[in-house]
Structure formats: C-alpha cells, structure tokens
Amino acid sequence: MTLLTTQSHVEVSSDNLSSGLQEMNGTVVTEFFLLGFGNLHNLKILLFNLFLVIHVMALSANVFVIVIVVLNPSLHYPMYFFLSQLSLTEILFTSNIVPTMLWLILAGGGKVSVARCILQLYLLSVPTMSQCLLLAAMSFDRYVAICRPLHYAIIMTFTRQLQIVTFCWLVSFTLSCVVYIFLRKLQFCGLNVINHFYCDITPVLELSCSDTSSVKLVTYIESVPVVLTPFMFIIASYISILHTILRIPSTTGRQKAFSTCSSHLTFVCMYYGVLTSIYIFPPSNNSVNANKGLSLLYTLVTPLFNPLIYTLRNRDIRAAMTKYLHILGHFKAPTRELKKLKTF
Numbered sequence: 001m002t003l004l005t006t007q008s009h010v011e012v013s014s015d016n017l018s019s020g021l022q023e024m025n026g027t028v029v030t031e032f033f034l035l036g037f038g039n040l041h042n043l044k045i046l047l048f049n050l051f052l053v054i055h056v057m058a059l060s061a062n063v064f065v066i067v068i069v070v071l072n073p074s075l076h077y078p079m080y081f082f083l084s085q086l087s088l089t090e091i092l093f094t095s096n097i098v099p100t101m102l103w104l105i106l107a108g109g110g111k112v113s114v115a116r117c118i119l120q121l122y123l124l125s126v127p128t129m130s131q132c133l134l135l136a137a138m139s140f141d142r143y144v145a146i147c148r149p150l151h152y153a154i155i156m157t158f159t160r161q162l163q164i165v166t167f168c169w170l171v172s173f174t175l176s177c178v179v180y181i182f183l184r185k186l187q188f189c190g191l192n193v194i195n196h197f198y199c200d201i202t203p204v205l206e207l208s209c210s211d212t213s214s215v216k217l218v219t220y221i222e223s224v225p226v227v228l229t230p231f232m233f234i235i236a237s238y239i240s241i242l243h244t245i246l247r248i249p250s251t252t253g254r255q256k257a258f259s260t261c262s263s264h265l266t267f268v269c270m271y272y273g274v275l276t277s278i279y280i281f282p283p284s285n286n287s288v289n290a291n292k293g294l295s296l297l298y299t300l301v302t303p304l305f306n307p308l309i310y311t312l313r314n315r316d317i318r319a320a321m322t323k324y325l326h327i328l329g330h331f332k333a334p335t336r337e338l339k340k341l342k343t344f
Contacts, residue, residue, distance in 0.1 A: 029188040031111045032207070036104030036197045037292075048105045054300050055098045061307035062087035065317075072320040078156045079145075079264075080317075082138045083310055085165050089127035089134065090303040096123045097299045101197040114188055117199035122180040124198070129172035129226040135268055136230035137164045139237040142261040147244045175222045182215045196292065198299075227275075234268055263310050270305060274298045 037047060069075045069084040100120070104110055112120075144155050179201075189209040196203060201219065205212045241261060248254045278294050311317050 027189060029114065029190070029192045029207070031113055031192060032117050032188075032199070032204075033109060033111050033193050034100075034104055034197065034199070035109045035193065035195045036101065036107075038109040044105050044108070048102055051098065051105070051300060052102060054304060055094060055102075058094055058300065058304040058307075059091060061304060061311075062090045065307045065310065068317065068320050072323075075316060075320055078141045078161050079138065081161050082134055082141060082165070085168070086131065086134050086138070087307060089130045090306055093124065093127040093131075094299060094303045096120060096127075097198045101299070104197050112199070115184075117204065118180065118183045120199045121183060121201055121204065122176050124200075125176035125179060126172045129175060130168050131271065132227050132230045133168035133171060134165075135264070135271065136233045136237075137168060138264050139234040139261075139268070140164075142264060143237040143241055145260065146241050146257050171226065175226060179215065179218055179222065182218055186210045186212065186215070196295070198295075200295075231272060238265065267306055267309050271302060274302060 037044070040047065065087040066084045069080045097120075100112075141156060144152050148155070183204070186205075186208045187210045188207050190207070192207060194200075194203045194207070205215060238261075241257075245254050245257045248257060274294060274297055278291075278298060311321065
C-alpha cells in the first residue's frame with residue numbers, strides 16, 4: 001500500500017504528528033503510527049457508525065450461514081460445507097481488521113507495536129490464503145457435480161471433504177507462519193508512519209531498514225500455490241463446466257446446471273477482481289484514497305456479499321431460512337397469546 005513520507009501529505013493533529021513522524025536517526029522503531037482516516041475528522045462519527053453497522057451485518061450473516069448449514073440436514077452437502085468454511089474465513093478476516101479500523105477512526109490515528117502489527121499481518125494472511133484454496137475446492141465440487149454426476153457420491157465423500165478443508169487450513173497456517181518468521185527478523189528505523197487503517201505487508205516492508213529481499217521472495221513464491229494456482233484451477237474447471245453445459249440438449253437443463261454454480265462464479269469474479277486491484281495492479285503511489293477505498297471494499301463489503309450472494313441466489317438455503325422462520329414464528333405465537341391472557 002502507498003506510504004506517505006512527508007508532513008505535507010498528512011493532516012493530523014500536532015500531537016499525533018509529533019508521535020507519528022519520528023526521525024529516529026538509526027534508533028530502532030518499536031511502534032508504528034497508523035493514520036487511518038485522520039484527514040476526515042468531521043466525518044468520523046458517520047464513518048464509525050456506518051462501518052460498525054456493515055461489520056455487524058457481515059459477522060451476523062456469516063455466522064448465520066455456518067449455523068444454518070450445521071443445523072439443517074438438507075444442507076449437509078459438500079458445496080454447503082465448503083461455504084460454511086468460507087464464511088469462517090470471512091469472520092476471521094474482518095474481525096482482525098475492522099475493530100482496529102474503528103478505533104483509528106475515533107482516535108484520528110494511533111500507535112501500534114511492531115510485534116502486534118506483524119501478528120495482524122499473519123492473522124490477515126491465514127484467511128486470505130484459505131479463501132483462495134476453498135474457492136478452488138468449491139469449483140472442483142461443481143466440476144464433479146456437473147461433469148461427472150454419476151461419480152459425485154463416490155468422489156465427494158465426507159472424508160474427502162474433511163481432507164480438502166484440512167489441507168486448505170494447514171497450508172494457509174504453515175505458509176503464513178513462514179512469512180511471519182521472516183518478518184519478525186526485520187529491523188525498523190527512521191519514519192514509522194503507515195498511511196492506512198491496518199498493517200499491510202507493502203508499507204511495512206517499505207519502513208524496514210533491513211534487507212527485505214528474502215521476505216519479498218518468499219511472498220512471491222508462496223503466492224503461486226495459494227493465489228495463482230487456485231485461480232488457474234478455477235478457470236480450467238469452469239471451462240470444462242461450460243463445455244459440459246453447452247452439450248445439454250434442453251434449455252431448462254442448461255439453466256439448471258448453470259444455476260448451481262452461478263453464485264460461486266459471481267463471488268470468485270468479485271473476490272479476485274478486488275484482490276488483483278489491491279495487490280497485483282495497485283493504484284499509483286499518489287492514489288492514497290483509491291487504495292483505501294479498495295481495501296474498504298475488500299475488508300467490509302466482500303465479507304458481507306459472500307453470504308448474501310449464496311443466501312439470495314440459492315434455493316436450498318432460502319428454503320432452510322423459511323423453515324426456521326416458520327419455527328421461530330410458532331415459538332413466538334404462544335408467547336404472544338400468554339401475554340394477552342396476563343393482561344386480563
């Protein structure tokens with residue numbers, strides 16, 4: 001992410017500025033100063049309330065997906081099992097970033113220790129890697145369901161599902177741990193200001209006075225198996241799926257087959273589109289607001305869209321929601337009647 005290095009680029013209070021911009025002259029930096037949205041003092045209450053509402057909605061929606069998949073036997077299928085794991089990654093991801101962001105909005109920026117900043121990077125990396133691998137696993141599930149339907153029950157057993165999910169989480173924790181170890185070895189000196197609302201790897205590396213080539217090399221190497229390879233796998237899966245769908249003779253059959261993977265395809269396009277914009281083709285160094293806007297989309301909107309896309313476009317989940325709403329209504333009805341009787 002873009003890092004501002006001169007006083008003219010920031011608009012914070014004099015106290016925050018003096019604690020943030022430190023010419024340490026070789027002294028080791030133990031704290032970073034996150035600017036957050038320091039130049040929007042007049043809007044901080046509005047932003048705080050807006051982001052808090054979106055955060056609560058995203059958490060509630062993803063928890064709801066996990067609960068309804070676990071409790072409803074009609075949703076005990078691989079696609080929904082992977083979806084519940086995807087919702088878990090969204091919960092971990094947004095819970096790691098948004099609380100800090102809300103605190104920075106109210107405080108107009110704030111200090112965070114180097115150790116805590118690197119830990120946040122680790123906790124950010126794990127769900128990000130898991131999401132990429134889980135999206136590939138979901139595309140494999142759709143490929144088997146559409147291209148090899150007669151073998152679906154044999155291939156996608158519950159044991160196989162557990163193996164896939166375990167692999168996704170294990171790879172994510174392991175590779176993230178490798179980067180974390182390299183980051184812990186870095187020294188920081190001189191300027192300690194990060195013009196962002198969370199610790200991202202690019203501005204952190206820019207502030208280091210150590211040799212960061214090994215960290216960058218490890219990061220690039222790890223991006224191949226956890227980002228590029230899953231994306232290519234998803235593309236290959238959907239090419240095969242599209243080829244199979246076009247061979248279905250009836251229009252109704254083609255529409256039904258495509259509807260089973262449309263939600264996943266929609267989320268893949270949105271997720272990788274934002275991820276590519278932030279990390280692969282980021283805005284120019286002068287586009288600080290554009291960078292923060294994309295990051296807001298990635299940390300707030302995307303976690304909310306995931307459950308909404310699947311719940312609104314999936315007939316099975318909508319049916320399960322309707323069922324539990326009816327059950328809840330039956331529980332509330334006797335309570336209302338009892339209250340009426342007590343008034344007499």
